[in-house]
Amino acid sequence: MNQTLVLVDDHPIVREGLATLLHSVPGYQVVAQAGNERDGLDAVRTHRPDIAVIDLMLGDTLALRLIETIAHTYPDTAVVCISMHSDAAYAEPAALAGALGYVNKANVSRTILDAIDSVLRGVPYFPPEVQQNLLRRARGQAAKPTTPLAALSPREIEILRMIGEGLTKQQIAERIGRSANTVEAHRTNIKRKLGLDNNAELIRFSALNLSLAPTR
Template sequence: MANQMIKTIVLIDDHPIVREGLANLLNSVAIYKVVGEAGTAKDGIEAIRALKPDVAVIDLMLNDVLALDLIEQTTHECQNTKVICVSMHSDAAYAQPVALAGASGYVNKANASKTILDAIDVVLSGALYFPKEVHQNLLNSVRGIKTASTPLMSLSSREIEVLRWIGQGLTKHQIAEHINRSANTVEAHRTNIKRKLGLQSNAELIRFAALNLPSGSV
C-alpha cells in the first residue's frame, strides 16, 4: 500500500497500558500508523505540533485535569488534525463540551477497542462521531433552538471544568491554579454556573457538583 495512504495517529493518555493497547490495535490496521504517544497535555501538544498527525486520540482526563484546553489548542493550531476524545464517562453532558472545544469524535473508553476504528474512519471522512443526543443538541444550537437534555448541557466546556473542581471541594484560588486563570475569573464562572443552573447559594452549587460530577467519573 502506498505510503501516502497511511494515516498517522498520536495517542495521548496518562495510562501507558491503555496507550499500548490502542497502539497495538491501530497499528494492526494497514492504513493506520501510531507515530507518537504522550502522557500529559504538555507533551501531547508538543507531539501534535511536531508530528502533525491526521488524528489525535486524546483522553478527556489527563492527570486529573480535563483536557479541554488541549483539544482547543489542537483544533486551533493544527487544523488538519482530527481530534477524537476518549472518556470513561458516556453521558452526553461531557461529550457536548468536547464537541464545542472542536473535537470531531467522542468514544466511551469502555468500548474503545470496539468503536475507535469506526470513529477514526468517520472523522477522516469529514463527518462527526458523537452520541446521537449530542448530534441533536449541536444541530439545535445551529438552528438557534435552546435546549438541553440535562442541566449540564447549558454550561460551556470551561464551566464544566470549574464545576467539577467545585464538586471536589477546591477553593476558587485552587481552581484558578488548575485552569491557569485568576481567582476573579473563577468567581465569575461560579456566578454564571449558578445562574444557568438556577442555584441560589454556593452550598447548593457544591452539592449539585458533587452529585452530578463525581470525582474520577470522566
C-alpha cells in the same frame, strides 16, 4: 499514504492497547504517544498527525483546553476523544471544545476504528443526542438540554468539577491560569444557569453530578 495518529492518555496500558489495535490496521500509523497535556501538545506540534486520540481525563484535569488548542492551532489534526463517561453531559463539551469524535472507553476496541474512519471522511462521530444538539446549534436553534450540565460551557464544567473537589477560588485560579475574579464570575454564571442559590448548593450539585475522576 498512511494516516498518522497521536495517542494521548495518562494510562500506559490504554495507550499500548490502542497502539497495538491501530498498528494492525493497514494504512494507520501511530507516530507518537503522550501521557499528559503538555507532551500531547508537543507531539501534535511535532508530528502534525491526521488524528489525535485524546482521553477526556488526563490525570485530574479535563482535557478540554488541549482539545481547544489543537482545534484552533492545528486545524488539520482532527481530535477523537475517548472517555469512561458515555452520556452527553461529557460528550457535548468535548464537541464544543473542538473534538470531532467521542468514544466510550468501555467500547473503545469495538468503536474507535469506526470513529476514526468517520472523522477522516469528514463525518463527526458522537452519541445521537449530541449530534442532534450540534445540528440545532448549527441552525441557530436553542440546543435541547440533555442534562442540567448541558447548559454549561467546557470551562464552566471544568470549574464546577474543581469546586466539587473542594478547591478554593484561588486554587482554581492557579490551576486554570486565570484570576480569582474570573473564577468568581464563572461561579456566579454556573449558579445562574443551574438555578442554584448559594455556594453550598453549588458544592452539593457538583458532588452529585460531576464525579469525573477515574478509578485507578
